[in-house]
Each structure stands twice: as C-alpha cells, then as structure tokens.
Amino acid sequence: MARTHSFYDQEATYFVTMTVVYWIDVFTRKEYRNIILDSFKYCQEHKGLKIHAYVIMSNHIHMIITKDRNKNLSDILRDFKKHTAKTIVKSIEENREESRREWMLWMFQKAGQKNPKNRDFQFWQQHNQPIILDTSEKLSQRLGYIHDNPIKAGIVQDAKDYLYSSTSNYHGVKYNLLEVDVLR
Template structure:
C-alpha cells in the first residue's frame, strides 16, 4: 500500500475508510464484482472481528465505517482478495478494455502483478465521537442520493441505510442509532 498521511492510531475507534478503483473505473456496475467485496467484508467480520457500522458501494469506490484492531491488514486482505477475483472475472468475460486499463495503471516498481485494480491506500479517518459517527454514517448513506441514483438512501441496494430503518441489508452491521 502507498504511503499516506492517514493512519490508524487508536484501534478502539471506528474509522471511515474509502477505497477506489484506479482511474475511477466503474467496475462496481457489475453486481458480481460488488459481491466479491461484500463476501470479503463478511469473511473479515466473522474471522477477524471486523465491526461494520455503515457501508456503501458506488460504481467506482466503496465506503466502510468499521472498527478492527488492525484495519491496515484487514483492508490489504480485502483489496488483495477482491483484486484477484475481479481480474479472474474480467478475464472470464473477456473484458479486454478493462484489463488493458488495469495493466496500464500498474505502478512501475510493482513486480508482483501485471495489473493494478485499486488505488493505493484506504484513507482511514478516525471517528472519535458519536456525533461525528452519525455525520459520517449520513455521509456514507447519502452518497447515492447526491449522485442522483436514488431519491432515498434506503433505496440503494448496496448500502447499510436499510439497516438503520429497521430493515436488513446485505451485511451485518453494528447499529448505533
């Protein structure tokens, strides 16, 4: 992962995390690719005690408000696993344009892969109060509304907004409201 001014200093707080595809590629427009990320997050919830407070997947990035002792390792694992799954999927569907763009995006010094799927880093921003947590949850949930994809946050399938209205979404979350 790249160097970042954002770091997890105190693991007992939740953090707002954001991960984006290189060049803003709209890979999450494919439901199969969204499912890779959801399954990876679920794995870390059950195997590594990742607590998810809110989440939202957009066409080219995802937001996660989460808490875990070692978020850096957790996010590296999620991104590494999903990158492999995404590349396998793109190859199986012969999506050559995407594959060429991901090959072009590879950092020069990286020898372990021909492709780069994710932008480096995940920008952890510590959330130290309940007021800020509520603000960040609203920010995450209103992402698809601001983009004009839905009128109400709970109408977006790939988000935890429904959970906060008493429904159930695609991931288990730690509701705070």
C-alpha cells in the same frame, strides 16, 4: 489533530474509502458487487472486522469500521483489498459478456506497471484514507455522508432504496444484503 492516512489507534472507529484505480466503474455489475459483499462477510466472520456502515458505489466504497481485539485494521484491509482485487480481475478475465473487459484489464495492467509493489495489475488505489471518528458529530456526519451517497449520485431518491448500502439496516428494513453492527 487526527492523522488521516494511518490506523494509528487500533481501538478507534474509522471512516474509510477504497477507490478503484482511475475511478473505473467496476461495480456497475452485480457480480463484482457480490464479490465485495462476500469478502465483507468473510472478514466479519474470520478476521474480526466490524462494519458499522457501508456503501458500494460504481467505483468506490465508503465504510465506518472497527475491529475485534488482537486484530489490526491495516492487515484486515490489506488482505481484503488483495483478495478482492485478484477475485474481481479474474472474474473480469473470465466474463466473456463483459463489454469493457479488454479495456479494464489494460487499465489495471497500466496502473500496476506504475507501481513497483505490483507484478501484473493494480485494482485498488494504494490508500484507504482512514479518518478517525473521535466525536459524535464526526460519526453522525460520516454516517449521513455514506447513506446519502446514492442520492447525491442520482441513483435513488430515497437512501433506503439503495440495496448496496447499510441504510436499510438503520431503518429497520428487513432486506439487508449485509448485516452490520449498527451504531447507537
């Protein structure tokens, strides 16, 4: 039976979910989604992260990932979450046009106070919920789940129309915000 909360097999393919504390809808703003995309690109280029599929929803992200040799998935995601948390919170603090700024910062601070590992705030929930995808059925099911997320949320009628997803990469659409290692 596969464990569901640790990266025990560093060579495996994983389905991962990262969720904002209290399910706050941070990623309704383009600038915060772009921080995620830029951080994905950095991790791909410099940390050995291989992203096979992803979707950025309003308050969470799903991915199918692996990594290059001599890298550790836990370390990559820890660094990703730490960097994006600091960068997004700073962007919220500096964004005078952000109508929910005071409320979001208060919520992140409240979450941080509940966690002894944090000093000032907490942006992401602690867990990544990694699920090992060790069969083609599991892989296919999770890939479909990721790409259908925006449809089920009522955002688009066709998954290819959602920009913040790898669906376009799998359908040969030329406009991709992030290159992924397509699963064959």
